[in-house]
Amino acid sequence: MEEKVLQVRNLQTHFTSDSGTVKAVDGVSFEVGKGETLGIVGESGSGKSVTSLSIMRLLKDTPGKIAGGEILYEGTDLTTLSEREMRKIRGNDIAMIFQEPMTSLNPVYKIGRQLEESIILHMKASKKAARERSVQMLKAVGISRPEKIVHEFPHQLSGGMRQRVMIAMAMACNPKVLIADEPTTALDVTIQAQILELMKSLTTTTDTAILLITHDLGVVAEMCDRVVVMYGGRAVEESDVVSIFTNPKHPYTQGLLESIPKIGERVDRLQSIPGNVPIPSHMPMGCKFAPRCPHAMDICWEKEPSFDKVTTNHSVRCWLHEEVPQDESDLVGSSER
Amino acid sequence: MNQTLLEVQNVKKYFPMPSRLFSRKKEFVKAVDGVSFTVNRGETLSIVGESGCGKSTTGRMIMKLLDITEGKVIFEGQDITDMTDDQIRPLRKEFQMVFQDPYASLNPRLTIKEILEEPLIVHNFNKDNRSQRVTELLETVGLSRYHADRYPHEFSGGQRQRIGIARALAVNPKLIIADEPVSALDVSIQSQVLNLMKDLQEEYGLTYVFIAHDLSVVEHISDRVGVMYLGRLVELASRDALFGKPLHPYTKALLSAVPIPDPTVKRERIILKGDIPSPANPPSGCTFHTRCPFAQETCKLKVPEFREIESNHYVACHFAEELEEN
Numbered sequence: 001m002e003e004k005v006l007q008v009r010n011l012q013t014h015f016t017s018d019s020g021t022v023k024a025v026d027g028v029s030f031e032v033g034k035g036e037t038l039g040i041v042g043e044s045g046s047g048k049s050v051t052s053l054s055i056m057r058l059l060k061d062t063p064g065k066i067a068g069g070e071i072l073y074e075g076t077d078l079t080t081l082s083e084r085e086m087r088k089i090r091g092n093d094i095a096m097i098f099q100e101p102m103t104s105l106n107p108v109y110k111i112g113r114q115l116e117e118s119i120i121l122h123m124k125a126s127k128k129a130a131r132e133r134s135v136q137m138l139k140a141v142g143i144s145r146p147e148k149i150v151h152e153f154p155h156q157l158s159g160g161m162r163q164r165v166m167i168a169m170a171m172a173c174n175p176k177v178l179i180a181d182e183p184t185t186a187l188d189v190t191i192q193a194q195i196l197e198l199m200k201s202l203t204t205t206t207d208t209a210i211l212l213i214t215h216d217l218g219v220v221a222e223m224c225d226r227v228v229v230m231y232g233g234r235a236v237e238e239s240d241v242v243s244i245f246t247n248p249k250h251p252y253t254q255g256l257l258e259s260i261p262k263i264g265e266r267v268d269r270l271q272s273i274p275g276n277v278p279i280p281s282h283m284p285m286g287c288k289f290a291p292r293c294p295h296a297m298d299i300c301w302e303k304e305p306s307f308d309k310v311t312t313n314h315s316v317r318c319w320l321h322e323e324v325p326q327d328e329s330d331l332v333g334s335s336e337r
Numbered sequence: 338m339n340q341t342l343l344e345v346q347n348v349k350k351y352f353p354m355p356s357r358l359f360s361r362k363k364e365f366v367k368a369v370d371g372v373s374f375t376v377n378r379g380e381t382l383s384i385v386g387e388s389g390c391g392k393s394t395t396g397r398m399i400m401k402l403l404d405i406t407e408g409k410v411i412f413e414g415q416d417i418t419d420m421t422d423d424q425i426r427p428l429r430k431e432f433q434m435v436f437q438d439p440y441a442s443l444n445p446r447l448t449i450k451e452i453l454e455e456p457l458i459v460h461n462f463n464k465d466n467r468s469q470r471v472t473e474l475l476e477t478v479g480l481s482r483y484h485a486d487r488y489p490h491e492f493s494g495g496q497r498q499r500i501g502i503a504r505a506l507a508v509n510p511k512l513i514i515a516d517e518p519v520s521a522l523d524v525s526i527q528s529q530v531l532n533l534m535k536d537l538q539e540e541y542g543l544t545y546v547f548i549a550h551d552l553s554v555v556e557h558i559s560d561r562v563g564v565m566y567l568g569r570l571v572e573l574a575s576r577d578a579l580f581g582k583p584l585h586p587y588t589k590a591l592l593s594a595v596p597i598p599d600p601t602v603k604r605e606r607i608i609l610k611g612d613i614p615s616p617a618n619p620p621s622g623c624t625f626h627t628r629c630p631f632a633q634e635t636c637k638l639k640v641p642e643f644r645e646i647e648s649n650h651y652v653a654c655h656f657a658e659e660l661e662e663n
Contacts, residue, residue: 245598
């Protein structure tokens, strides 16, 4: 079996405010293997970004707190580490790219200095070696005149260039895991294509595991090996990328796939999911998706379904799939034992 | 009745740049640099392009929210380009706008009823029927009467965009200019709003100018599509022609760059080099030549003419025919 670099088990991240506790992430589990790209898909409020911030332990300045579960990075539980220990992991072992490349670069420092900072800190490199490494990284992400760019400020670069710098910065210390939170959402399509291509080539050359958080199913189809679909703070479906698109099991995944217009496929009307994305403070009792689900039954309103395997590599949280065909479940059971 | 509802003739918008010290020459950002198209009654014309291509500026000029530097905008045979605010106000009810950001385009201190009544008051709508009209509008866009006394913050993004559409519809316009109406919405909500816009078009015979960057949305909603790059239209054609047989290299690259939500499809992608040049300092000749995979010497020197290559298929490229053959 291939090595799992990052394992998230039953993660619970809660936000506390005057009006009560909101379970932004409520029992999410997944694994990412070496060189694998795992997509986390969901709409606003599904908890996908909070999941990534929890892994990086970046919730310190928010009312959020990891309330339960484990985040195992090569066997170490990140939730138990001190801030000091965590700082060694951040940027070095696990790096992150954010959605908005302008706000995640420091506007008052030159590009070179920002890149070198983490290299000097984590790789114990000299200033000169760090500069060489920075230039080399900028070249690797396709920036044409890296020796000049290191002397420029973030505002002098375009959005696509800034995102390349962010990727260079994230990859500078050869992290084992790269968390990319909507890395191309703020970019134009032609630039998005460039950045996705770049990320793909990086995984193949360095064997980095990528956790790609996005709402764009097109990006998922192109980049990911496996996919977790999130809704209302929970994982509702997980499988390999082909099964998610060709044989989605959860009504939410099905609805999502049907509601996007696809190039080359003409339909008069788009299918749509009725209603709105639930507000985290007013989550439905049973299945979170029940109020919008076309197949909702009585039990869906009362009790939440568990996250179960339908085949060896496809899990879903839905009452429709609770009764697994007998032969298949036997097969799953015996192969694991 | 005339087929053409709106005619845009060679419009330009130059924004002056802050002048440099001791510099005599005034410099301009050519946000829109000579765009022409017509919009027929009852159709949806989409304008697509990446950030900074001038698509929103074009929409705002049609609405006369921005002054037009040069060129003409003709609405139902009337030249509105040089009309004063007083002259244009009665005409404004014929064309309305839906904005991108449903959070910023509704006044947070007004109730939905007040928001929807505002255009009715401005355009002297019969006073007694006003609240009835508000209810009617809310129901048209899939909300109900009890929403009328609430404030915008009580609604989700999708609902707010419905209110934005209701407000645009309030005065029975003929033309709606929708500037990225669904790009701020979640995918599951996006399709609801797109369906609503289609239904309303059928019911009221509306004409849309739909400004967007998402090509899959554009393919879904449009009859005709214009592609803009750095302030100019580079291609204008029917939806089928543009998506089926794009002629401009930029359109081809743009179409190939859209990620397809199907992991089983593998296709040839044209990856463009470099970034979009700044409109403050556009390249010479064909503005696309710096990124075009087929660029030749001529492209750097001569601005390509926007010409009709096939019936109703306009392209601004020197070599459109030759590229087509290969």
